[in-house]
Amino acid sequence: MQAKTAVVVGAQWGDEGKGKIVDVLSENFSVVARYAGGHNAGHTVIIGGQKFILQLIPCGILRPDCQAVIGNGIVLDPIAFLREVGKLRDLGVNVDKQVFVSNRAQVILPYHRMIELAAESAPGRQKIGTTSRGIGPAYEDKMARNGLRVVDMLNSNLLKTHIQNACHEKNAIAHALFGTEPLNPAQIYEEYVKAAEQLAPFVTDTAYLLNQAIRDGKSVMFEGAQGTMLDIDHGTYPFVTSSSATAGGAITGTGVGPTAIGTVIGVTKAYVTRVGEGPFPTELHGPEGEDLRARGHEFGAVTGRPRRCGWLDLPLLRYSNMVNGTEWLVVTKMDVLDSLAEIPVCVGYEIDGKRVDTMPADVRGLESIKPILTTLKGWQEPTEQIREYDKLPKAAQEYLRFLEKESGARIGMVSTGPDRDQTMALPDFAQALKSLEA
Ligand code: GDP
Numbered sequence: 001m002q003a004k005t006a007v008v009v010g011a012q013w014g015d016e017g018k019g020k021i022v023d024v025l026s027e028n029f030s031v032v033a034r035y036a037g038g039h040n041a042g043h044t045v046i047i048g049g050q051k052f053i054l055q056l057i058p059c060g061i062l063r064p065d066c067q068a069v070i071g072n073g074i075v076l077d078p079i080a081f082l083r084e085v086g087k088l089r090d091l092g093v094n095v096d097k098q099v100f101v102s103n104r105a106q107v108i109l110p111y112h113r114m115i116e117l118a119a120e121s122a123p124g125r126q127k128i129g130t131t132s133r134g135i136g137p138a139y140e141d142k143m144a145r146n147g148l149r150v151v152d153m154l155n156s157n158l159l160k161t162h163i164q165n166a167c168h169e170k171n172a173i174a175h176a177l178f179g180t181e182p183l184n185p186a187q188i189y190e191e192y193v194k195a196a197e198q199l200a201p202f203v204t205d206t207a208y209l210l211n212q213a214i215r216d217g218k219s220v221m222f223e224g225a226q227g228t229m230l231d232i233d234h235g236t237y238p239f240v241t242s243s244s245a246t247a248g249g250a251i252t253g254t255g256v257g258p259t260a261i262g263t264v265i266g267v268t269k270a271y272v273t274r275v276g277e278g279p280f281p282t283e284l285h286g287p288e289g290e291d292l293r294a295r296g297h298e299f300g301a302v303t304g305r306p307r308r309c310g311w312l313d314l315p316l317l318r319y320s321n322m323v324n325g326t327e328w329l330v331v332t333k334m335d336v337l338d339s340l341a342e343i344p345v346c347v348g349y350e351i352d353g354k355r356v357d358t359m360p361a362d363v364r365g366l367e368s369i370k371p372i373l374t375t376l377k378g379w380q381e382p383t384e385q386i387r388e389y390d391k392l393p394k395a396a397q398e399y400l401r402f403l404e405k406e407s408g409a410r411i412g413m414v415s416t417g418p419d420r421d422q423t424m425a426l427p428d429f430a431q432a433l434k435s436l437e438a
Contacts, residue, residue: 003262004219004436007247010227011266011320013274014245015300015307017332017415018267019043022223023059024413024423025265028433030218032060033069033210035253036243037225038108038135039080046418052091056081057099058223061088067213069206072104073243073253075138076150078195080108085202101199102206103151104255109163110188111170112137118178139242150203153196163189207255214260219436222250222261228320229274236366239278247324263432266326266409268317269333270399273298273307279366282310282346296336311373313346317407319359328412328429331400334392335416340378343399347406348372376402383416389424 008025010016023045026032039055045062046052052062056076060066070076085095112134120132141147148166152158167185174180213220224245229235231245244252247264251257271292274280284292289309292298298307320326337343349356350370360366379393386392392400392414404411412429416422425433 003214003260004217005214005222005256005260005262006265006436007222007224007250007261007263007324008265008267009224009247009324009326010230010245011268011317011324011326011329012227012272012313013229013280014225014227015273015275015298016227016267016269017418018224019045019054019059020415020418020420021265021267021330021332021413021423022221023062024420025221025433026060026063026066028219028436029060029066029221031067031069031210031213031220032058032223033071033206033220033250033254034058034223034225035071035073036245036249037241038075038133038138039077039084040133040135040225040241044418046420049419050091052088055084057084057088057095060221060223061093061095061099064094066098068099069210069254070099070101070105071206071210071254072102073249074102075106075108075135075142075243076101077108077133078153078192078199080133082195082198096201099202100204100206100209101150101202102254103149103154103203104205104207105150106138106142107148107150107153108134108138109148109166109192110134111166111174111183112141114174114180114183115170118174118180136242150199153192154200154203156193156196159193159196160189163192210254210256211260214256220256222254224249228266228324229316231323234323236278236363237361239276239363247326263327264325265328265330265412266321266324267330267332268320269296270312270331270337270403271296271333272310272313272316274310275300275303275305275307279363279369280308280310281316281349281366281369282313282371283308284310292336295339296333311344311346311371312403313371314403314406315346315349315357315359317403321407321409326409328432329404329407329409330413330415331403331411332415334396334400334414335382335384335422337378337399338382338384339380341380342375343378344373344375345399345402346371347374384422386416387421387424389414389426392424
């Protein structure tokens, strides 16, 4: 690690336990910045038995000295943001002068939700399993140069005109296409002009803030949301999210240059899960999948949706490490595999009888993958109380070494439970993290 900065990215389809890992790692960082997505992230963090679900605000906020930044790559629902701020205040977390929102972030407005809800259930549309929070349509407006940014929301005249014009257009579209009842622009304005007042103290130019922090020698973590395979460019398109979830998103989503990134840390489960629709080569459909789901409590933090479960997919992890430039891996949920006698792992893909070494770009290719499995020995011992890597059962260490060798990135940390202290760092990684504190 050269610059005191790191991008932490989900290596699979999200829900890898990034929330917990970012929280653990944030001890070593002065600033944590989110760079993509919206309030669909749903990080679950457990501290001293108390459960926090953070949807928008970076987990760094749970450390008293850490600044939490919402970057320009985010789409911000001001109402959801203020609700989250309120909940954190109720829990005694200090948010004032610690949370910063980019003036260039895009704003989610009620018509984004209206369009998303209506479009997802419209006949003939391919269901991609969104969370219906308006995130996709807000990104559409951003790219169509039709969006409202936080800085514009703070100008009440601009806000009013924007809402009037947008409602005029979106109401007509939603009514014509989906028969949706129109939204009332005056009502929306009343609600959002008040929200803007409450939002204003948090708003700043976060690109300057972050670059200044880096120049001052502060350590900065860029926290990814969702996961690599949900990235708009590199994921299993169209079953993806609307933003750049991969490490590259940290650059465009915050306003720091690529030379400012010190390292990339990928977070992977010891197996794989996926929420919503879309291809999933190692998915288990029978009782083995149900078993993993039950052991891993694999239900969405925000939506409660059951997650699809499958064995570890090493070609996917290799691909993910490649597109992110991952240096270190954090392996979570090792404990979920504790009781298995044997653990199948996917080491290659076969498509139409041919071995394939790369990730297919098309959905049909992805769906026709036959995973080539190898079986590793299970350890059949509890690991949740273990705090040192060397004390992990031999078979667990072999499983991790195999993962490391096949994936092309070094294992830096292993997690064997949801709590902060159920985490062990390997010596080289611990050393690299220490160097951030200087
Ligand atoms: P994220 O979006 O990547 O942060 O993932 P989520 O927070 O949605 O899901 C991860 C879930 O796994 C949360 O309920 C965590 O508390 C839990 N978790 C994280 N690490 C571990 C682990 O090592 N073992 C177990 N059993 N649970 C974990």
